[in-house]
Amino acid sequence: VSFIPGGLDCSISFVSHVLGKVCVHGRQKEILGVLVPHLMDLTKSDCIWQRICWRLVECVPDRWMEAVVLGFAQGAPTADVLSRLLGNLVVKNKKAQFVVTQKMLLLQYGHTTAVLQNLLGYLSLDGLRRTLLLRVLQELLETWSSSSAVKHSPAEQQLYISKAIVICLSHLKEPEIESCRQELLTSMMEGVKCHLDSSLPQLRRLGMVVAESISLKINTEEPVLKFEYEEDDETRELKSLLVQTPPFCVVPSLPDDDRSEKAGAALPSVSESKEKPHTAAPLMPDEELDAELDSDDDLTPYDMSEDKELKIKAPVYIRDCIEVLTGSRSEDVDEWEATVKALESLVRKNPAATREVSVELAKILLHLEEKTCIEGFMELRQRAQVAVLTTDPIPVAKYLTSQFYSLNYSLRQRMDILDVLVLAAQELSCPKFHGTTKHSGAQKPCIQRLPGSDSSKDWRRIVDERIKSKTRRFDMGQSHVELASRPNEFNSVAGHFFFPLIQHFDRPLTTFDLLGEDHLVLGRLVHTLAILMYLAVNTVAVTAMGKALLEFVWALRFHTDSYVRQGLLSCISSLLLSVPAERILADMTEELLETQSWLGDVMEKDPDGDCRRLALQNLLLMDNLKKKLEAVPS
């Protein structure tokens, strides 16, 4: 191929056919790896070679066009190389147009960012093709802002589309933005709504970043949309795509760099020289001071050792704390602050006194709002709640679970209840977690961030570790050191934590509908139940809990929200890990078999990657269970 003679009127179509056939058989990399660099050099300045190249790709038959275009898009190093090689193929050839504007952007999502950059850059480099760019942007935005797409498509595809949108935006010029400003704005509003509705923090972040990028582009004078979210690699990468570095300016900028370097070098020296007179100035007053006659010596100071920082004392009795927090005493905010800070330790030191007023204290804490600006108020409040709950579990758990299903609480308060129940259960069941934050990731309440699956991710990690340890168990023995043992305090109260929560989930209230709009809380509830189930290992109620949980999961198994589904699958994992194998076999055989077929279904067809992984884990666990039981001689 590299020996095509110049000047001869030869027919390229044969070469095109060969190229097409090779590409369709999957050998794009090999052939284009050789072809593309040659063509790159040849077409750099030579128009004839450019036209030859264009003829080459145009003559590829339609049935192989996709493979060829794909190969070029992947093989070309930058967008303008792609432009030189393909020319206006995308405008002239219907199939190529379909592949570039529809298939590679909307139907496939496995390509790298570089390929996306090449494709979209290619579309933007020629006037004829720019109309296609606008059309592509419109279609991408339509997909991005459709709520069903956000709910049902996998996270990877959504990331891909978001990247494509941001790259398109970066290529748009002012007049084009002007013409489609209104549409951009409408799509942005709709899209942001769908994304923020989602229960997965990753999708919310993607939505926020794309909306910010759109807002940046269309609003030049007014204040720009700005969200608060945690930056991570994904969002940083996405944001960096918005800024395009035009490839043409690479060469001329070198002399600029030298100049800017010199300017940069000049600046530090200027600032240094400025600093010196400043350091000289303060020296003068000091010298003057020493020179003055010290006539203050005749005034002898008194003893000032008692002069310390003023500390407000917190009340020492629990009932005093209650009075301060409800404001029935004086409205002294300093005292209120001191009480909030001291409450947890007071509760832990006086369990008997706390038990007398536990429900009242729990009520006050649930409704406690930040009066002054204390650092870590949320954490202080939560720790106090956990302390109260662990000191007097049964009545307080009864109160909290009943409040979870009551009217007129905010979603935040309901999720707080769930968090407190989990932390207290953790403390009661595992003595080594108490006090010191050994597994600090699992212990931290993570309240300051958006309610996300953060805590459940840590739990998943712990569950995973446990699964790992279990799957190898019949090879390796118990190798870890025995820890100091204490009676399991969770045993007597596990049921009180668990059953009230699971009872009323299908009864909608006026302000709270778990099965309807409030699927975020449902997701959190399901994760909480999974954790409670996991912590109930070795308790008496574990089998009854397992049965109830299995029924609960069965009722909700087709829920549309992937966060809820992930929770349901974690419930199954906890179940399989906590309920003793014999009891599972004896009491839950048919339900387990049904669950197994459901899990197989999820593993193959569920759009969410995490769900599929969890389903696979569960199937493995079930398998191990079976093997273990078969291994034991009955």
Added chain:
Amino acid sequence: MALPPPDPQFVLRGTSAAVHTLHFSCGGPEPDIPLLFSGSENGFIHVWNLKTHRVGAALDGHGRKSVYCVETMGGKDRLLSQGRDQRICLWDLAEGRTSVTDSVFTEHVGFCRCSLLKVAQGRWLMAMAARSLEEVQILELPSKTSVCTLKPEVGAKLGMPMCLKLWQVSDSQPVLLAGYEDGSVVLWNVSMGKALSQLICHQEPVMSLDFDTEKAKGISGSSEKVLSIWSLNEQQNLQVYKTHELVNAGISDITIRPDKKILATAGWDHRIRIFGWKKLKPLAVLDYHTATIHCVSFSDHSNPRERLLAAGSKDQRISVWSIYAQT
């Protein structure tokens, strides 16, 4: 071994309300009784007899609204008081009278104490915060004519004036030092009505300031932990001279003793602190009160040994101390 701080010489009780302002009048010749005027939150001005330690008279002129400034105008017979009823009252107290002779309606709803300066026999200049947020008005008393209004430039964002001090050096023009809500102190030329210099002393509002005209040095306190000492150079520019960090945040009042040797600060941490003025050397911490101290004042006794320091607090007591009186 340093001595423990002294106890108050005596404590005046009986105001039944938080004490916001104090002013001594002890300079009179012998048959005159040394007096202490105090203004309280319940609107009363008490005239304390410092020989018997009892209230001589209680003046009610502000409609039970808190009185936050009292000053004498040339002797104990004429008193000026400022209250939260937006009025400044002039009293005639000669021969046992207790009547309001005149009043100025300031329309000021803040807490900025006015400042008096005697310019000639029977003529005074008074600086007070005016109705508009950032302005300071200078009036001539007793004629109540407005001399000028000091307005910061547009966009200066100084906030309310928090404390004022009018002074003049011998026969030159009177100047005003004003501390503002944004933490800056501004020097104004009163006759021309324009600002000569501005210095940002604090990050929080300036609560109180005092100025030593001889050394051209001043000190300001704020709601933060820092005391700021600044000086005025020949070009009438303010410069920060020194700062001093306190143990607890919050200063309500600062006053320098007339002999310019020591100064006292009233703290939100219930303590009075005494410093040497020359180098701001901490000298004593007087811990008697149980609530935030609102004001401190030095007496104007002609005999140095009799000099007193008084502090009024939210705990409704006035403590009177004799400290460093021998120097």
